[in-house]
Amino acid sequence: MSIAIKQDKCIGCGRCVEACPGNLIKMNAKGKAEQRHPKDCWGCTACLKACPTGAVAFFLGADIGGRGATLSYKKQGDAVRWTVTRRDGTRETIGLDAKQANQY
Amino acid sequence: MEESKIKWQTLDTDVLIVGGGTAGCFAAYTLGKTGDVSVVIAEKANIKRSGCLAAGVNALNAYITKGHDPEFYVNYCLKDADGIARRDLLTTMSERLNHVTKELEDFGLVILKDENGEYVTRGPRNIKINGENIKPLLADAALAQPNVNVINHVNITDLMRKDGQVIGAYGFSVNEPIAYAIRAKAVFVATGGAAGLYRPNNPGFSRHKMWYPPFNTGAGYAMGIRAGAEMTTFEMRFIALRCKDTIAPTGTIAQGVGAPQVNAKGEKYEAKYGHTTSERLYGTVVENREGRGPCTLKTTGIGEAAEEDLYKAYLNMAPSQTLRWLESGRGPDGEDVEVEGTEPYIVGGHTASGYWVDAGRRTTLKGLYAGGDVAGGAPQKYVTGALAEGEIAAESILDDLKDLDLHAEDAAQRPDYDHWFADDDSGLMNTEQLEEAMQKIMDEYAGGITQGYQYNAARLEIAKNKIAELSELAKDLKVSDMDGLLRLYELLDRLTVCPVVIAHLGARKETRWHSFAENADYPEKDEAYACYINSIEKDGEIQIIKRALR
Ligand SMILES: Cc1cc2nc3c(=O)[nH]c(=O)nc-3n(C[C@H](O)[C@H](O)[C@H](O)COP(=O)(O)OP(=O)(O)OC[C@H]3O[C@@H](n4cnc5c(N)ncnc54)[C@H](O)[C@@H]3O)c2cc1C
Ligand code: SF4
Ligand code: SF4
Numbered sequence: 001m002s003i004a005i006k007q008d009k010c011i012g013c014g015r016c017v018e019a020c021p022g023n024l025i026k027m028n029a030k031g032k033a034e035q036r037h038p039k040d041c042w043g044c045t046a047c048l049k050a051c052p053t054g055a056v057a058f059f060l061g062a063d064i065g066g067r068g069a070t071l072s073y074k075k076q077g078d079a080v081r082w083t084v085t086r087r088d089g090t091r092e093t094i095g096l097d098a099k100q101a102n103q104y
Numbered sequence: 105m106e107e108s109k110i111k112w113q114t115l116d117t118d119v120l121i122v123g124g125g126t127a128g129c130f131a132a133y134t135l136g137k138t139g140d141v142s143v144v145i146a147e148k149a150n151i152k153r154s155g156c157l158a159a160g161v162n163a164l165n166a167y168i169t170k171g172h173d174p175e176f177y178v179n180y181c182l183k184d185a186d187g188i189a190r191r192d193l194l195t196t197m198s199e200r201l202n203h204v205t206k207e208l209e210d211f212g213l214v215i216l217k218d219e220n221g222e223y224v225t226r227g228p229r230n231i232k233i234n235g236e237n238i239k240p241l242l243a244d245a246a247l248a249q250p251n252v253n254v255i256n257h258v259n260i261t262d263l264m265r266k267d268g269q270v271i272g273a274y275g276f277s278v279n280e281p282i283a284y285a286i287r288a289k290a291v292f293v294a295t296g297g298a299a300g301l302y303r304p305n306n307p308g309f310s311r312h313k314m315w316y317p318p319f320n321t322g323a324g325y326a327m328g329i330r331a332g333a334e335m336t337t338f339e340m341r342f343i344a345l346r347c348k349d350t351i352a353p354t355g356t357i358a359q360g361v362g363a364p365q366v367n368a369k370g371e372k373y374e375a376k377y378g379h380t381t382s383e384r385l386y387g388t389v390v391e392n393r394e395g396r397g398p399c400t401l402k403t404t405g406i407g408e409a410a411e412e413d414l415y416k417a418y419l420n421m422a423p424s425q426t427l428r429w430l431e432s433g434r435g436p437d438g439e440d441v442e443v444e445g446t447e448p449y450i451v452g453g454h455t456a457s458g459y460w461v462d463a464g465r466r467t468t469l470k471g472l473y474a475g476g477d478v479a480g481g482a483p484q485k486y487v488t489g490a491l492a493e494g495e496i497a498a499e500s501i502l503d504d505l506k507d508l509d510l511h512a513e514d515a516a517q518r519p520d521y522d523h524w525f526a527d528d529d530s531g532l533m534n535t536e537q538l539e540e541a542m543q544k545i546m547d548e549y550a551g552g553i554t555q556g557y558q559y560n561a562a563r564l565e566i567a568k569n570k571i572a573e574l575s576e577l578a579k580d581l582k583v584s585d586m587d588g589l590l591r592l593y594e595l596l597d598r599l600t601v602c603p604v605v606i607a608h609l610g611a612r613k614e615t616r617w618h619s620f621a622e623n624a625d626y627p628e629k630d631e632a633y634a635c636y637i638n639s640i641e642k643d644g645e646i647q648i649i650k651r652a653l654r
Contacts, residue, residue, distance in 0.1 A: 002309070021149040021158045022312075022319040023257070023278050023590060036587060040312045042319070043424050046153035060427060061309035064349035069431035071423060082419050084430040092430055094415055101216035101234045102162060102417040104226070104360025 002041045002059060003048070004070065005033050009055035016047035016056055048073040057085075110281045110521050116510055117144040117253070119501055120288035122260045122273055122324065125155030126487055127476030128294035129242040130204070130494035136249025139502050143252045144286060146275055148259040148590075149319065151243040155296055156317055156453075156477070157487070160236035160421040162356050164208075164215075165486040166201050169225045174198035177229060181484045184380045186616050187634055188337060189456050190481035190654065192463045197482055200492035205231070208491070211241040226359055236420040238487070258284055260323065261593050262519050263291065263331045263472065270331065270472040271511040274519050278590045283521055289508040290471055290501045293459070294494065297342075297451030297477040298322025298601050300539070300594075303547035303554070304447045305351060307540075313424065315344045315351045316449045323593070324478040325450070325458065326600035329641050334460040334468040334649070336480040336638045338601075339608035339621045341448035342455040343557060345385045348442040352422035354401060357441060360417065361410050363403045365443065367396040377618075381454075385445050386618035389556055400440035411437040445619065447553055450605060453477035453485040455620065460638055464500035465493055468640075471508055473497040481636075524589060526582035535581055535591045538574055542598060545570045550606050551622060560624040564610045571602045604639055607646040611637045 005016075005025075012031040024041060028034040033055070035041070048056045054074055060066030068087030073080070080096040119135055121128045124147035135143050147154055168174055178194040205223075209215050216224040216232035223231040246252055257278045264272035264287065272287040299316035312318040329335060345354055357363050364372050365388070373396075377387035388399045406414075414436055418425040429435045452458030458480030459467045465475050475493030476485065485493065546552055549567035551559035559567075578599060583589050614630035615623050638649040 018150050018256075019153050021154045021317065023149065023587060026587075039309055040318065042158070042312050042314070042317060044153065044158035044317075045423050046158050049153075058423070058427070060350070060424060060431070061306075061313075063306050063308050064310045064313055064424075065428045065432060067431050069427065071427045080419075082423065082426070084427060086431060094412075094419060094426070096416055096419060098234065098236065099214055101214050101224075101232050102356075102420055103216075103232070103413045104162075104356045104417045 002038050002061060003035060004057050004059060005035065006055045006057070007032050009053050011053055013052060015050040015052065019046040019050035021046060045073065049075070110276065110283045112283045112285060112518070115144065115284060115286045117286065117288050118142045118290070118505065120273055120286050120291045121145045122291060122293045123147060123155070123295035124151035124243070124246065124254060125294060125296055125476065126157055126242065126490040127494035128292070129246040130491040131292050131294065131475065131498040132246040132252045133249060134495045134498035135501065136246070136252045141251065141502070141505065144288070145246065145252065145254045146258045146260050146273070146284070146286065147254065147256050148278060150256040151246065151254055152240050154239070155320060157239035157242070158317065159423070161238055161487060162235055162353060162417060162421040163226050163230045164205060164233055164488055165230050166484060166488045167205055167229060167231045168198065168202050169228055169231070170222065172228065174201070177201065180229065181482070185340070185456055185483050186380070187653065188340065188616065188636065189483050192654065193461070193482035196463050196496060197485060197489045197492045200495060201488045204488050204491040204495065208238070208241070211245050213238060213241055234420055259590050259593060261327065263327050264513060264517060265331055266511045266514065269470040272513065276521055276586065276589060278586055281586060285513055285518060287510050287513060289505055289510055290473065292473045292475065292497050292501065293324040293328065293478055294474070294476045295324030295478050296320035297449055297453065298325060298598065299449050300543070301450065301546050301598050301602055301605065302447040302552040303543040305444065305553065306349065313351055315346055315446050316451060320477070321594040321597045322450060322601040323597045324474070326597040328459055328467065329600055329604055331469060332640055332642060333472065334638050334640050335604060336458065336460040336636050337456040337608070338450060338605050338639070339612045339637055340455040340457055340617060341605070341620050342451045343385050343448050343619055344446045345388060345443055346446055347425055348444045350422065350424040350428050351446060352418060352425035354443055356417050357401045357403060357414065357436065361403065361406050361414065363401040363406070365399060366402050367391045367399050369396060382617040382620045388443060389445055389619055393556055398442050400442050402440050403436035404438060404440055406437050408437055411435045445553065447547070448551065448557065450601060451477045452480045452482070453490055454483060456480050456483045465497040466500060473501060521589060524581065524583050524592060527584065529582040529584040529588060531580065531582055533577055533581060535588070535595050538578055538581070539595050539598070542571065542574055542595070542602065545574070546602060550609060557619040558622045558624045559609060561610060564606050567606050568603060571599065571606065575599045604641070604646055607639060607648060608637050611648045
């Protein structure tokens, strides 16, 4: 379980650094966000939710079933969109309403 | 680091809250709302998304549903713990569960309601919510109080003391070379429980894909143990039954779509073992051990609509599970979900390990209060129980403040953070290596996953000695920056908690809760142990105290 930060999408705002409950992200010399300890990610996705540009994506290590796909997050108002991008480039998006409770 | 030695800052406040998680934020909110007292929250991360609630939660698991009373919940908890829990603590907590739920709703938490405006239940004690943003909501409630001052990214390591009284705490910034000496009339410790003591399910690349937050390292226990506070029931470890690999919750599937738990032969095995939390876990352990695994939640055929609802529910609290389903191309409608037991955690919000407190959540040290997962005696707290304890502690503090003063600090007590620094931190041993060694020892000799959670006196003795060796080795560790110091202290906290766990496991010479405390020397329950096992560390020795049930 870990995250991948797209350097070209990162604007260096530092919000992911601020958000991570484990202090796992730092700003590098180029002013971009960088992971400090890739193996120490809990997978809480707080950094994805904090990022204003969608630069952070999240993936599963192969040891827990990761097969090269990433998960990204976008929120506009109450509309939340989670997108899975598979290794072959195919995508699947699930929309959620932040005002709606879980059915389960 | 030589030229930029850590600079000390001092701060004074009426109340210091150590850990701005669930209980901490709610205590701050309560203090802010009701009193004109100054409050400081010292939090190692940022209270917006720190601790257990970071990813969101799936339901409120402790609620008094229609037709039940607090007594119903208290009795459920007592039965689940087979008597080893405190009725007084459970009662005072249960009486507040619905009131704090109402507060959460007022903060903006979405709770599912039926056409009559009643909360929709997910069983006799749970209600359905959208818990994705529960932590930001709680943080905002604390931040909205003008007299609450939040200091994020400060890791607290030790209590400041004077003649057995707690008069503040010490910590350091996890990014800047700054240390804090915070004096307070009262200190509320709410740092959660301890993960990462045992080798985890996925010890490699995904070593932190565990159930309990790997950043809750038992710091609150450790500072209390070092200060001589009395602790209770550390032998009642919590081991969760979770979706394999992703360690995502199973209740959403089991209760949500009513999927039965079956072994490889398709047999429903749960009834054979019983239905307490530990029995449910134990059943799966035995089925696997006896060659009838893997065990799964039988979800095939639930239909596409139910599958879609599960995808959504998991995105709101454990997104890894949804990703796993979608990337494998096999969702729960097409494939059963395998379950496994996690590594053991010490967590007073699920089981009963933690500070020994009175009904007002006062610890045995004057000036120190505890609530949430760090407080013992009251299992099955969950989110709402942690909130209730935060509120109870806040009220006790308000009552007690008139008799509590600020005291002069004895600067000789200050932890020497500087001495851990070296320009060259590349010695033979490093923090990561010792952490791995600790987890291996706990796993093999103190009843971890590879031992089927079993231990005996001979193994515990080895665990004790090996952990002591590691603590000795840890004295030579060196770090080069503040993040390194954070990792080092996370290890030191765990190394302080492990011997207490080992001593408690050895002291309960019976097996009352399968898996949670599976003592192979004494495989049966023994009524001689219908008592609390407590402990106090004195001069480096852990003294066990048996206390009568109350
Ligand atoms: C993944 C997960 C899912 C859960 N799902 C549910 C659910 O669906 N329903 C339910 O009712 N309950 C659920 N629970 C249980 C519930 O969330 C917890 O019992 C409760 O939140 C514990 O509150 P707490 O205040 O004790 O700990 P936390 O909320 O974890 O707070 C501890 C805080 O202390 C901080 N801290 C730790 N060490 C230090 C230090 N040295 N210095 C400063 N700060 C420090 C941490 O960063 C954190 O902010 C879940 C728990 C987990 C882990
Ligand atoms: S997913 Fe959570 S733990 Fe992992 S880097 Fe992001 S914020 Fe930190
Ligand atoms: S939040 Fe996003 S844009 Fe901002 S620093 Fe982090 S990765 Fe870069």
